[in-house]
Amino acid sequence: MTSTALLDSLRQIVTANHVLTDGDLSAYEQDWRKRVHGKALAVVRPGNTAEVAAVVKACAAAGVQIVPQGGNTGLSVGSTPDNSGQQIVLNLTRLNAVRHIDKDNLTFTVEAGCILQNLQELADKQGLLFPLSLAAEGSCTIGGNLGTNAGGTQVVRYGNTRDLCLGLEVVTPQGEVWDGLKGLRKDNTGYDLRDLFIGSEGTLGIITAATMKLFPQPAAQLTAFAAVPSMEAAVRLLGLAHQHLGAGLTGFEVMGQFALSLVVKHMPQLRVPFADMGDEAPYCVLLENSDSESEQHARLRFEHLLELAFEDGCVVNAVVAESLSQAHDLWHIRESIPLAQAEEGLNIKHDISVAASRIPAFVEHADEVLKREIPGVRLVNFGHLGDGNLHYNVQVPEGEDGKQFLREKEALVNHLVYEAVAKFDGSFSAEHGVGALKTDKLEKYQSPVALQMMRAIKNALDPQGLMNPGVVLTRA
Amino acid sequence: MTSTALLDSLRQIVTANHVLTDGDLSAYEQDWRKRVHGKALAVVRPGNTAEVAAVVKACAAAGVQIVPQGGNTGLSVGSTPDNSGQQIVLNLTRLNAVRHIDKDNLTFTVEAGCILQNLQELADKQGLLFPLSLAAEGSCTIGGNLGTNAGGTQVVRYGNTRDLCLGLEVVTPQGEVWDGLKGLRKDNTGYDLRDLFIGSEGTLGIITAATMKLFPQPAAQLTAFAAVPSMEAAVRLLGLAHQHLGAGLTGFEVMGQFALSLVVKHMPQLRVPFADMGDEAPYCVLLENSDSESEQHARLRFEHLLELAFEDGCVVNAVVAESLSQAHDLWHIRESIPLAQAEEGLNIKHDISVAASRIPAFVEHADEVLKREIPGVRLVNFGHLGDGNLHYNVQVPEGEDGKQFLREKEALVNHLVYEAVAKFDGSFSAEHGVGALKTDKLEKYQSPVALQMMRAIKNALDPQGLMNPGVVLTRA
Numbered sequence: 001m002t003s004t005a006l007l008d009s010l011r012q013i014v015t016a017n018h019v020l021t022d023g024d025l026s027a028y029e030q031d032w033r034k035r036v037h038g039k040a041l042a043v044v045r046p047g048n049t050a051e052v053a054a055v056v057k058a059c060a061a062a063g064v065q066i067v068p069q070g071g072n073t074g075l076s077v078g079s080t081p082d083n084s085g086q087q088i089v090l091n092l093t094r095l096n097a098v099r100h101i102d103k104d105n106l107t108f109t110v111e112a113g114c115i116l117q118n119l120q121e122l123a124d125k126q127g128l129l130f131p132l133s134l135a136a137e138g139s140c141t142i143g144g145n146l147g148t149n150a151g152g153t154q155v156v157r158y159g160n161t162r163d164l165c166l167g168l169e170v171v172t173p174q175g176e177v178w179d180g181l182k183g184l185r186k187d188n189t190g191y192d193l194r195d196l197f198i199g200s201e202g203t204l205g206i207i208t209a210a211t212m213k214l215f216p217q218p219a220a221q222l223t224a225f226a227a228v229p230s231m232e233a234a235v236r237l238l239g240l241a242h243q244h245l246g247a248g249l250t251g252f253e254v255m256g257q258f259a260l261s262l263v264v265k266h267m268p269q270l271r272v273p274f275a276d277m278g279d280e281a282p283y284c285v286l287l288e289n290s291d292s293e294s295e296q297h298a299r300l301r302f303e304h305l306l307e308l309a310f311e312d313g314c315v316v317n318a319v320v321a322e323s324l325s326q327a328h329d330l331w332h333i334r335e336s337i338p339l340a341q342a343e344e345g346l347n348i349k350h351d352i353s354v355a356a357s358r359i360p361a362f363v364e365h366a367d368e369v370l371k372r373e374i375p376g377v378r379l380v381n382f383g384h385l386g387d388g389n390l391h392y393n394v395q396v397p398e399g400e401d402g403k404q405f406l407r408e409k410e411a412l413v414n415h416l417v418y419e420a421v422a423k424f425d426g427s428f429s430a431e432h433g434v435g436a437l438k439t440d441k442l443e444k445y446q447s448p449v450a451l452q453m454m455r456a457i458k459n460a461l462d463p464q465g466l467m468n469p470g471v472v473l474t475r476a
Numbered sequence: 477m478t479s480t481a482l483l484d485s486l487r488q489i490v491t492a493n494h495v496l497t498d499g500d501l502s503a504y505e506q507d508w509r510k511r512v513h514g515k516a517l518a519v520v521r522p523g524n525t526a527e528v529a530a531v532v533k534a535c536a537a538a539g540v541q542i543v544p545q546g547g548n549t550g551l552s553v554g555s556t557p558d559n560s561g562q563q564i565v566l567n568l569t570r571l572n573a574v575r576h577i578d579k580d581n582l583t584f585t586v587e588a589g590c591i592l593q594n595l596q597e598l599a600d601k602q603g604l605l606f607p608l609s610l611a612a613e614g615s616c617t618i619g620g621n622l623g624t625n626a627g628g629t630q631v632v633r634y635g636n637t638r639d640l641c642l643g644l645e646v647v648t649p650q651g652e653v654w655d656g657l658k659g660l661r662k663d664n665t666g667y668d669l670r671d672l673f674i675g676s677e678g679t680l681g682i683i684t685a686a687t688m689k690l691f692p693q694p695a696a697q698l699t700a701f702a703a704v705p706s707m708e709a710a711v712r713l714l715g716l717a718h719q720h721l722g723a724g725l726t727g728f729e730v731m732g733q734f735a736l737s738l739v740v741k742h743m744p745q746l747r748v749p750f751a752d753m754g755d756e757a758p759y760c761v762l763l764e765n766s767d768s769e770s771e772q773h774a775r776l777r778f779e780h781l782l783e784l785a786f787e788d789g790c791v792v793n794a795v796v797a798e799s800l801s802q803a804h805d806l807w808h809i810r811e812s813i814p815l816a817q818a819e820e821g822l823n824i825k826h827d828i829s830v831a832a833s834r835i836p837a838f839v840e841h842a843d844e845v846l847k848r849e850i851p852g853v854r855l856v857n858f859g860h861l862g863d864g865n866l867h868y869n870v871q872v873p874e875g876e877d878g879k880q881f882l883r884e885k886e887a888l889v890n891h892l893v894y895e896a897v898a899k900f901d902g903s904f905s906a907e908h909g910v911g912a913l914k915t916d917k918l919e920k921y922q923s924p925v926a927l928q929m930m931r932a933i934k935n936a937l938d939p940q941g942l943m944n945p946g947v948v949l950t951r952a
Contacts (some may be wrong), residue, residue, distance in 0.1 A: 162668070185829070186631065186865045190930050191675070192674065197670055240693075457672075
């Protein structure tokens with residue numbers, strides 16, 4: 001089939017309005033951070049699962065590769081077409097129906113193109129909680145969250161996107177529809193295809209809908225900000241918080257003082273607590289306590305925890321938000337770090353994890369190596385300590401030219417960070433996935449036995465190699 | 477390679493002591509419920525992962541099939557050799573080391589042959605909780621729990637075995653070792669092989685070790701027993717319990733009055749509350765509340781919940797255990813139902829799930845169909861309502877010959893129950909797996925698209941078809 005014939009077929013399936021070939025398609029053809037610019041044969045926007053299946057069948061018959069895409073907010077270049085002008089971008093944002101809300105089962109079934117924030121708000125209106133929460137929630141889609149197994153700020157309590165999903169509807173590389181949307185909490189009838197598709201970044205098939213877990217809304221949510229004397233102390237505080245808040249612990253974020261100093265510098269309107277404590281408190285921790293009883297009870301539990309933490313010495317100063325607005329301000333500090341980094345200049349981002357118990361030794365080792373090998377380097381260390389996940393970022397040395405530094409040092413920085421991660425049995429990609437950006441890291445750091453099995457699975461499910469080629473696995 | 481040559485190789489690998497070919501091997505060769513009796517070429521008991529890998533390599537070279545086995549307590553005949561005398565039973569109970577406990581990461585890494593109850597006790601000694609709990613815990617192994625994705629009584633809070641696992645070590649069908657034991661809570665570096673192996677019942681490879689999650693111990697645990705006027709009311713009570721106990725709700729079991737009457741009849745030493753309430757309370761619910769604060773607080777929360785439930789009308793009578801011993805007695809009632817069933821005579825067991833919201837309509841429908849089609853049938857309905865999982869069992873009609881009834885009616889009973897389950901989008905195997913017992917049900921009720929993918933994966937990872945043949949998938 002020629003490209004023209006395929007485009008005609010696709011126009012018949014989704015109507016000509018939804019086969020985009022002209023004009024500015026950069027929103028679909030370049031990645032979120034605008035580092036990679038591709039050129040698609042067309043951007044196809046099907047409106048329902050049957051259309052997705054028909055599009056995939058047409059592409060499979062034509063031997064044309066497909067790049068599935070949701071909100072295109074990924075940070076690892078997992079939904080960007082190559083430069084060939086021969087790939088189809090299959091954008092799922094028109095599949096945005098909420099098919100069913102089942103309050104008694106605490107689930108809803110939603111289509112892949114639903115915007116995460118809309119789902120949070122929908123749950124909220126039902127008096128329920130959909131706990132997935134991350135920076136891009138205003139524009140990312142649940143399909144993308146599933147494809148990448150997105151993490152975010154509430155993983156310490158509710159898990160990653162995988163843990164929130166009870167079932168999928170998937171269009172296979174052959175254009176068949178698998179309906180796995182029963183919404184059961186227990187179902188042992190064969191291999192776990194659901195979790196295989198989750199996190200496979202569109203390389204095994206296309207997630208078109210999902211049944212996701214909902215939770216009762218907490219009666220109250222309180223936020224505290226604590227200054228800690230060391231990373232070891234932060235880990236001790238995490239242990240105390242697990243013990244005394246139990247499942248009430250819904251957020252545990254760590255921030256290094258240099259990261260906070262960038263917020264102080266570039267967002268002067270934000271009041272950052274404990275920013276002046278120097279070596280006495282090299283890190284601060286943001287804690288969130290969700291309580292099924294009352295605000296008063298949440299406050300009592302928080303105060304009890306902080307008393308124990310002061311006695312232990314793992315907290316040297318702390319403040320508990322007195323109002324929702326104060327809580328919001330504290331979270332805003334944490335969420336402003338990436339923007340403050342951007343204001344400060346160019347930087348190199350990492351999304352790594354190690355076991356929480358090993359975070360202090362990892363940080364000490366990585367800090368030491370980076371400072372030794374790259375004089376003047378500035379370390380912006382923050383992240384979801386409750387999950388062992390750090391955004392261990394590197395800011396260009398003061399006064400140096402950013403572009404030149406990146407050109408000369410980015411590869412070395414990445415090498416040093418990922419070697420340190422490997423030394424502590426960690427992961428080079430905790431929550432952002434592999435995409436096309438980190439396939440070489442996967443080759444290097446993933447177990448060869450695991451890689452061999454992944455390739456066998458890819459070949460078995462997508463023998464034509466048409467689904468998101470070059471993402472996750474470079475060769476099958 | 478001849479069988480003799482293979483046995484010689486195996487003796488060299490694990491020593492002759494651990495290649496069992498003579499004497500009474502029925503503990504290895506028949507299933508837990510003694511319905512299927514096989515004959516193995518040998519029972520091989522390797523002592524570590526390297527020996528497992530060497531055994532698998534030797535068998536693969538000889539083209540000999542392998543039946544992996546843990547405590548051999550499965551209910552779906554998933555670890556029983558066939559009658560050919562040509563299969564190797566690879567028993568993993570000698571792999572019983574606890575490799576590492578990481579209190580700060582809330583994980584431990586344990587070998588497949590560890591007995592579940594030993595792991596619970598080990599966690600307890602560390603002041604932590606390993607929440608997996610099920611009837612066979614005194615003899616089942618964690619490897620078997622993982623292979624079948626076992627459920628149990630605390631799934632409503634902690635999830636199935638899958639949800640408790642952070643990583644696996646697996647020997648592949650080629651005899652390679654995949655070390656996936658990093659113990660990370662976030663790691664998006666390629667396909668989710670972990671969850672593919674979990675629940676694959678030894679058909680894709682052999683789980684030799686796992687890193688499992690631990691939890692803080694609750695400060696207090698309280699149990700209540702409530703009489704409810706209908707299954708609808710039980711589901712309403714579940715919703716209230718989710719809302720007001722939050723993650724404190726760690727158990728929610730339902731029991732029909734006929735199931736309880738069998739306990740009253742056959743275990744007269746047990747005091748069963750509300751057994752005399754007749755139609756006023758056709759079901760009872762056992763609730764467990766785990767509290768991170770104190771027993772007093774747990775009791776206040778429970779009392780608050782029960783007040784609301786009385787007001788709502790979804791509870792007509794209730795008792796909260798006043799002591800650990802009373803709580804133990806209440807759980808003992810629930811746990812005695814299978815034994816009481818056995819005392820009463822032969823019965824047909826099911827392990828089904830539907831969405832919790834649909835349980836009342838399912839039960840009404842299934843009860844009606846069974847009573848109509850099989851006059852005198854007695855329904856023993858109980859299970860983990862919090863997960864939508866019922867053990868919807870069928871007791872032989874009073875006065876009928878059990879063996880004859882099973883011969884004539886077992887297939888019909890199963891058919892009626894599973895058709896009802898399918899009508900309500902449920903699962904014919906919630907927590908017991910497929911094994912060799914339910915492969916025909918898998919063929920009939922699983923999606924053909926899903927089956928096709930499962931077969932492709934099986935062929936890709938085990939092209940020789942040597943791993944637990946005839947389990948899960950009958951033909952690849």
